[in-house]
Amino acid sequence: MKRGAAAVAKASLSEYKLRLTTYEDIPALRFIEKQAGERFRDVGLAKIADHDPLEAEEHALAIEEGLSFVIIKGEEPVGFLVADWLDEALHIAEINVHPDHGGRRLSEVLINAAKGLCAEKGRKYLSLSTFRDVPWNAPYYDKLGFKEIDAAYLGKDHRAMKEAQDIVFDQTPRVFMKLVV
Numbered sequence: 001m002k003r004g005a006a007a008v009a010k011a012s013l014s015e016y017k018l019r020l021t022t023y024e025d026i027p028a029l030r031f032i033e034k035q036a037g038e039r040f041r042d043v044g045l046a047k048i049a050d051h052d053p054l055e056a057e058e059h060a061l062a063i064e065e066g067l068s069f070v071i072i073k074g075e076e077p078v079g080f081l082v083a084d085w086l087d088e089a090l091h092i093a094e095i096n097v098h099p100d101h102g103g104r105r106l107s108e109v110l111i112n113a114a115k116g117l118c119a120e121k122g123r124k125y126l127s128l129s130t131f132r133d134v135p136w137n138a139p140y141y142d143k144l145g146f147k148e149i150d151a152a153y154l155g156k157d158h159r160a161m162k163e164a165q166d167i168v169f170d171q172t173p174r175v176f177m178k179l180v181v
Helices: 003-013 023-043 046-050 056-064 106-120 138-143 156-168
Strands: 016-020 068-073 076-086 089-097 125-131 147-149 174-180
Touching (some): 016 106, 023 076, 056 076, 076 106, 089 156, 125 138
Antiparallel strands (some): 068 076, 076 089, 147 174
């Protein structure tokens, strides 16, 4: 990134704040997930755009366990991350930024918050599952330092998740990735 671009990115990030998610945020998070999902139509994955967002109960459980972060601008949520403990990892179950706020590295801010929680709890790595060929998925996470996990090395919890995802996503090319903390 050029020096001028870095200054613009830093200035634009100053408009946003990171905090733990509250129950009051849940309707906005479900809306953000639906809006962010619309991008998948552009890459031939309409079934992802049509997929229902996380249920309010799933958000509530993550909030109760301190496993949900939100980015706000003013008082409005514009992005979020929901995680869960799988095997020895903090697994990013869902991460979304509203398209109106894309391109500002807000996902990276959310991932850094998850890295901090992971390290604080003494866990070895972050994990996530994502689409291999969607530009803002696996290629983006690769740039952040995530590496693909060979399916043969997935832990019990990750294998169970993979099996469930294979049914839901109908064999769409997905990968599990990890980032050592």
